[in-house]
Amino acid sequence: MKFLSVLVLSFFFISANGKTTIVRGSINLKGLEIQLMGFENPYSDNIYLLDSDIVTNDGKFEFSFESEIEAKILILINDQSQELFISPGSILDISLEYKKFDKPDDLGRSGQLNLIGITSDNNLEAQVYSIRNELELIKNRNRNRNGRLSKKYGGELSDYLVKQLQNENQDHIVSLSNSIDFANALSYLKRNKSSSSELLINAFIQNFQPCLTGIKSVSILYTINLQLDFFRNKINKIDYFDFINQSVPNVTSNEIIQEALKLDLITTGFERKWTDQKKADKALSEFIESANSEILKRYAIEFKNLQINSIIGEEVKNFTFSTTDSSKIDLNSFRGSYLLIDFWATWCGPCIKSMKKLPSLKSQLNTELKILCVTEENDVDKIKRFISKHNFNDVLDFAISDQDDEISSYFNKRAIPLYFLIDPNGVIIDKAVTDPEPMILKHLDHQAND
Incomplete structure (x- = not known):
């Protein structure tokens, strides 16, 4: 028998120095361990524990961690997680749904974690999360009985996004354009050759910012397709890092997006058996020397520091x-x-x-x-x-x-x-x-x- 629980979290950023973040919430299940994980770098899968708590008998738990800038985190329950991007100073309320299985499913999962609601006291974040909820409603309205999306979905999705871009508040348009929800929706419309795709892509290009969500959006919109192109057509004909230099300029003329895309592709090349690690290191060093975006350059330096380990090649100390x-x-x-x-x-x-x-x-x-x-x-x-x-x-x-x-x-x-x-x-x-x-x-x- 499967059981269902609904989790409600609140993120509180204490205003003093904008550093201390407290995460509190409740769930109608006691004894469940919940972890809050942070990322060392947006281009790395290297994560660390921010805090961990066991749900008490009254269904309460609390986290605390330090944050001064926009942060990418994971809410982790057993082997299931939800990725979130948090702005400093925000109070974020989210609702999660966790279903625990009697035995692992075909994918080996012990349960399923779903994000079912999210709000924020930050006006721009609140608008983005409101759009996320509306996009989910549009998707649910257009599902057939077999779970597939109907032919009407693309049209309704397109009309909604175009309408959102008509908002007179430029900050709203920038936040929307750099949101992951916008990127996922646009990715669907691109695959289905929607007539609005060009308009929406232009909106993203014009409003792109090298923030965490903007960087993730670049990855969603461009990186995967470029990597598939490399694997299908070029892997036996051209070096991966030469492929990056040749292909990225053909995606867009926007130099900042080119830099974000190039860094995303370069970091993917690290620790992959189909790439030359010396060339990976050289490509990253050249990026750091030539990047115009200080934010992307900083991320590249942080990522490079994660790769440095002087003990490789040495005899291990006998601990x-x-x-x-x-x-x-x-x-x-x-x-x-x-x-x-x-x-x-x-x-x-x-x-x-x-x-x-x-x-x-x-x-x-x-x-x-x-x-x-x-x-x-x-x-x-x-x-x-x-x-x-x-x-x-x-x-x-x-x-x-x-x-x-x-x-x-x-x-x-x-x-x-x-x-x-x-x-x-x-x-x-x-x-x-x-x-x-x-x-x-x-x-x-x-x-x-x-």
Whole structure:
């Protein structure tokens, strides 16, 4: 039996210095763990925990974190999340609907999280969220019994967006044009060759700003199609970064959008087995030198800093960890085998999602790979319950970091999940964030095929 719960959140930005943000809400379910995740950079999947709370018996919970600028966050329940963009000083009220399943569905999900309502005390944000709600109503009105959208949907969607662009408030038009909801709607109209697409695209181009939502809109409108074009037609004919330089100017003549699009494509090229990482680093450095937008240049520098790790290529320091049975284990004990160090936590949804794939990935390799999962949590019973629940006992090694400050500094661990691959001689050969599979296959897959 599935059960339904409705979650209401309130985001309060304290005016003193515009920094402290308190997130409060309620849900008609007790004992549920909810996490608030932040992004280190809009061009990176590297996320970190802002705060975590367990819903109390009266259905209440509360978060607190620091924010001075527009922030991209995730509300995370189990393995399901909702992405939000928050302006400093806003009070944001959202309603979420969470359905927990008795057993995982065909996609492996343990539940489903839906955003069903959102309002803000920020006038411009309120207008954008009101438009989001109206766009959802338009979509629901035009669904057939089989769930597909009717032929009338495109026309109604187009008429609504064109009408919104007739608003006399220019700030409203700018906010709308840079919103993700506008980008998603415009993307649908582009795919279906709507006659209004050109007008709406021009509105976006004229009003684009390199804010978080504007950057995401660029990705929605252009990046995916360009990458598909590369994979379908160019991957065996042209280098990926040469492709970026040739294709981006053909998308638009707007230089700021070109820069946002180019940075989005360049960052995608990092840690992909089909790209040359030296060329990726060179392309990013050249972007930083030539970018006219100070905001995009700052994001590029922040992203580059996330990639820097001077310990790659060095022999790993022999750290000692505690195990769940109170014994000790050190990194030298893994010599002779490849070792994946997995920095994780029980509250980290992305960590758990990737960890679940490791046993089958390990079994398909023809070379010996050992996996050490390291957490700074000290609740041994909780960790043991987690290991038992997921049947990891005989497949993965688990350890607790007793000297986390030193380890975090050494591995440059600012967010999790984070992975390092060490060869049989103890040399650190690579690192990855969010998903270690491409990195593992890049170094070990050829041995599996021998």
